[in-house]
Amino acid sequence: MAMVDDCRPLSAQRESEELGSVHDDRDGQRRRVVFAFRRRSRAARDGGTDTPGGRAGKTARAAARDDGLAQPHGPHDAAAAQKLAQRLSAEGRHDDALGAYQNAQALYLRAGSEAEAARCAADRAGVLAAMDRFAEALVDYDAAQAVLARLGCEADAARCVMNRAVALANLGRFDDALAAYQEAEDALVLLGGEVDAARCTANRANVLANIGRLPEAMAGYDAARAVLERCGCEAETAACLTNRAVALAALGRSQDALAGFEEARAIYQRHGHESGQARCTVQRASTLAGLGRFGEAASLFEEAEAVYLRLGLDLEVARCKLGKADALRNLGRSAEALSAYDEARSLYEQRDQKIEAARCVMSRAKALSALGRSAEARDDFAQARAVFARFSQT
Numbered sequence: 001m002a003m004v005d006d007c008r009p010l011s012a013q014r015e016s017e018e019l020g021s022v023h024d025d026r027d028g029q030r031r032r033v034v035f036a037f038r039r040r041s042r043a044a045r046d047g048g049t050d051t052p053g054g055r056a057g058k059t060a061r062a063a064a065r066d067d068g069l070a071q072p073h074g075p076h077d078a079a080a081a082q083k084l085a086q087r088l089s090a091e092g093r094h095d096d097a098l099g100a101y102q103n104a105q106a107l108y109l110r111a112g113s114e115a116e117a118a119r120c121a122a123d124r125a126g127v128l129a130a131m132d133r134f135a136e137a138l139v140d141y142d143a144a145q146a147v148l149a150r151l152g153c154e155a156d157a158a159r160c161v162m163n164r165a166v167a168l169a170n171l172g173r174f175d176d177a178l179a180a181y182q183e184a185e186d187a188l189v190l191l192g193g194e195v196d197a198a199r200c201t202a203n204r205a206n207v208l209a210n211i212g213r214l215p216e217a218m219a220g221y222d223a224a225r226a227v228l229e230r231c232g233c234e235a236e237t238a239a240c241l242t243n244r245a246v247a248l249a250a251l252g253r254s255q256d257a258l259a260g261f262e263e264a265r266a267i268y269q270r271h272g273h274e275s276g277q278a279r280c281t282v283q284r285a286s287t288l289a290g291l292g293r294f295g296e297a298a299s300l301f302e303e304a305e306a307v308y309l310r311l312g313l314d315l316e317v318a319r320c321k322l323g324k325a326d327a328l329r330n331l332g333r334s335a336e337a338l339s340a341y342d343e344a345r346s347l348y349e350q351r352d353q354k355i356e357a358a359r360c361v362m363s364r365a366k367a368l369s370a371l372g373r374s375a376e377a378r379d380d381f382a383q384a385r386a387v388f389a390r391f392s393q394t
Contacts, residue, residue: 078107082120089127097127115156118147122160125167134167141167155196158187162200169207177207198227202240209247217247235276238267242280249287257287275316278307282320289327298327318347322360325367334367341367358387 085100101124108117125140145160165180185200205220221244228237245260261284268276285300305320325340345360365380 078104078111078113078116081107082116082123085120085123089123089130094127094131098124101127114147115151115153118144118151118153119156122148122156122163125160126163129163129167129170132170134170138164138167138171154187155191155193158184158191158193159196161187162196162203165200165203165207169203169210174207174211178204181207194227195231195233198224198231198233199236202228202236202243205247206243209243209250214247214251218244218251221247234267235271235273238264238271238273238276241267242276242283246283249283249290254287254291258284261287274307275311275313278304278311278316281307282316282323285323285327289323289330292330294327294330298324298331301327314347315351315353318344318351318353318356321347322356322363325360326363329363329367329370332370334370337367338364338371354387355391358384361387 081100081104085097085104088094088097088100101120105117105120105124108114108120121140121144125137125144128134128137128140141160141164145157145164148154148157148160161180162184165177165184168174168177168180181200181204185197185204188194188197188200201220202224205217205224208214208220209217221240225237225240225244228240241260241264245257245264248254248260249257261280265277265280265284268274268280281300281304285297285304288294288300289297301320301324305317305324308316308320321340321344325337325344328334328340329337341360341364345357345364348354348357348360361380362384365377365384368374368377368380
């Protein structure tokens with residue numbers, strides 16, 4: 001079953017269409033660090049340092065100049081540096097945001113504001129997570145949470161644990177993620193953070209769904225939905241409804257799933273949330289395909305593809321093309337399917353998504369076989385299997 005949305009609230013994190021599809025950042029090695037660490041980052045490996053005076057800092061200062069803002073230097077300018085970082089992050093300028101948060105963190109430490117420096121570290125971790133650099137994000141979350149807990153900032157510390165759970169889930173450490181979500185939820189309930197606790201419940205349900213514990217996931221979705229609806233959190237209610245519908249489909253309750261996707265889509269539409277609507281459309285198409293209603297599925301995949309294309313979400317475009325190609329092949333329109341498979345494969349390869357590209361090749365082989373092009377089909381099968389074998393050994 002496909003990974004599902006998380007409802008993480010941290011301002012620096014991007015809205016995720018799916019809980020990372022278990023995003024591919026597995027290369028970090030977890031380690032204990034003191035808070036005021038200086039980590040050797042990508043900028044440092046390139047010859048700079050990830051400090052206010054290093055390459056990342058220079059990048060942030062350049063970004064500030066480009067925006068017509070003065071880059072802060074003194075200890076009293078930490079808040080301005082933090083606001084700049086938040087703005088850069090909101091604009092999707094992640095590399096610039098990392099340097100700006102590092103500047104803000106250093107300025108807060110120089111001014112003696114350890115708690116604000118820790119909050120900057122947590123927001124910086126959110127940017128790293130948005131860049132799929134989850135192992136690095138985990139280190140920053142751990143460091144920030146330790147400081148915030150020591151200083152008695154219990155709510156902020158609990159949110160660090162919640163966002164730490166997101167990183168753990170995306171690293172495939174599902175048991176650790178479940179434990180972290182439960183820890184954060186318990187703390188937030190005691191602190192009266194009802195909405196944040198419900199976010200933990202919903203995200204914990206996402207992890208349960210992805211490891212096949214569907215009845216437990218359903219109970220979590222229902223509990224989270226009740227709170228989010230009562231508190232007027234409509235966008236997050238829609239995400240919860242979408243994920244619940246995915247679980248319903250996995251349980252074989254296809255009609256209930258279709259109704260859930262439509263309910264969530266209506267909420268997204270009311271708020272002008274195009275990517276949310278498109279995700280509901282894709283999930284509805286997948287469910288219809290599972291019911292053998294391939295013509296409707298192909299049309300819905302094409303509809304969602306147009307939205308994602310307009311939004312510039314290439315991987316989602318590729319996913320729609322692959323779904324449409326499968327539907328066309330099942331309709332006996334294998335020649336049309338071949339073109340869609342090739343387009344999807346090209347997009348996946350451009351984004352270095354080797355496994356997904358190999359899935360396109362495997363499905364393309366089935367279309368070639370249906371067209372009587374057996375030799376080409378055998379070549380595609382062999383190529384795809386070689387990729388799968390290579391990744392199974394890593």
